[in-house]
Structure formats: structure tokens, C-alpha cells
Amino acid sequence: MTAPHPPDAGNDSATSAAAPTPSSELDEHLATFARAEHILVALDFDGVLAPLVPDPSRSRPIPRAAEALVRLSEADGVQLALVSGRPAADLAGLATPPAGTWLVGSHGAQTGQVEPDGTVQMLPFELEPSARELLTRVTDALERIAAEPEFDGAWVERKPASAALHTRPVADAEAARRALAFALAGPGSWPGTYAQPGNQVVEIPVVHATKGEAVATLRHRLRVERDGEDVAVLFAGDDVTDETALAILGEGDLGVKVGTAESVATVRVADEEAMAALLHALVDLREQ
Structure with missing residues (x-):
């Protein structure tokens, strides 16, 4: 294979670094947001609540983040949502x-809610036959890329409406970039696909869905449940795909970027521990 020029947008770590928001400014933004009567706290999972790890099946929220989710779910006027790929x-x-808790999976293609017994009640979702066929072709193409010896460690994640090529385990960083470039230039460019480059991953859905659209839908749903009253949204994310959600936020909302990548977010925090501390501080303010 001859690799096309790897796109910079496919790797969040390639963007310029930025320092966390000074604590005084962060406290001011958080205090203002906490005064809203109804709020939606929508959070990405990996890199926000749970550290990024080579094996995604071993990812778990850090203890302080898990505690914060429970507190948020019990706070008056707060609706908790997890929005993930x-x-x-x-x-x-x-x-x-x-x-x-509302759960949004596959970048917005799946939506459900956690029941009292821990099960998840999902809204109906099924691909059209043509989309199912396209997803099979996309998955097969990504599997062929992952099987190339130079991309040793790359693997393909199969999802209900997409397939994703992961390169985090690839030892050679330049080889990993080439693999992502092949995915974007190949199946990611096919009609009917909606490639979403991320941090050491390219996901290729066969239906159009973004986290931004998902968060907007969740806000609308909560407004309907609150008889049309205003709902302020806090969204936190760390990756390229989270920018679609951060970009739809407006006055009265709070966008939080975790990490140093460029972002349209209002504020940023350094890591998962800092994000957990922010969530606990939000609950403390609500309780006051």
C-alpha cells in the first residue's frame, strides 16, 4: 500500500497544548452555571470519567468520578447523561x-435510560438493509487494514451502526497514522459513510449521527418534560468527536474540555481527576 498524506484532524494529540483554566475563572463559570433551575449534565466516558487505556474493555471510571455520577443522579434539578461513541x-x-441516567451510544445512534434494576431501556433502533450491507463492507475493509503486518496491534471494533479502527496499541506512531489515513481514504470516503476521526481511532458510521445532535435532542427532551422551561447544559469531552457537542452550547451553558487539545469549550481541566472534582463542586453548589 502507498499511504496518502495522514490528516492532522485524525489525532487529537497533534493539536497544540493549552493550560487548564485558572481555578478562579473556573469557579466563576461553575457558580454561574449551578444557579440554573434545570440542568443537563452530559459527559463523554473515555478520557473524561475513565482514563484512556490500550484495551477499551478494561476501561472503568475513576472512583471519584463514579461517586460524582451517583451524587449528580440524586441532585435536585439535575439530569445526568453519558454520551459516548x-x-x-x-x-x-x-x-x-x-x-x-440517559445513555447515548454510537455517537448518538442509540439512546436509552438506566432502569432502577440496572437494566437499560433502549429506544428502537435498526439499520435499513442497504445500511447493513454497507456496514459489512466497511467492517471488512477495516479488518483488511488492521491485518497488514506494518499495523501490528491495530484492531477493529464492531458497533451497531459503525465500525472503528483503533491504532492505540500500534507501537510505531507513523505506522498508526498511515493506518488511519488508509481508513479515511478508503471506506471512510465511500458514499453513505460518515467518517469520524478521533484520538488514535477512525470510526465510520453508516448513519449520520453526532454527539452535538444527540445533546441537542436530550436538551429538547428535558425541556418537554419540564413543560418548556429552560435547561442549561454542561457537556464535557476530550476528543475530536466531542467538539460537535461543545459547539452547540450557548449562553448559560458550560463546555468543558478535558486535556490540552484545541477546543471551543468555555473552560478546560487537566484530567479525569480534575473533571471529577469539578462535578463534585457542581453538586456542592447545587446543595447550597
């Missing part, structure tokens, strides 16, 4: 979110 079932199993 993971399949909803996997997200529920790894995050073990409290009852009442």
Missing part, C-alpha cells in the same frame, strides 16, 4: 451508571 450496552456495562 461506544455501543450503549458496552457503555452501561463499563460505566455502571446510576438509575435514571
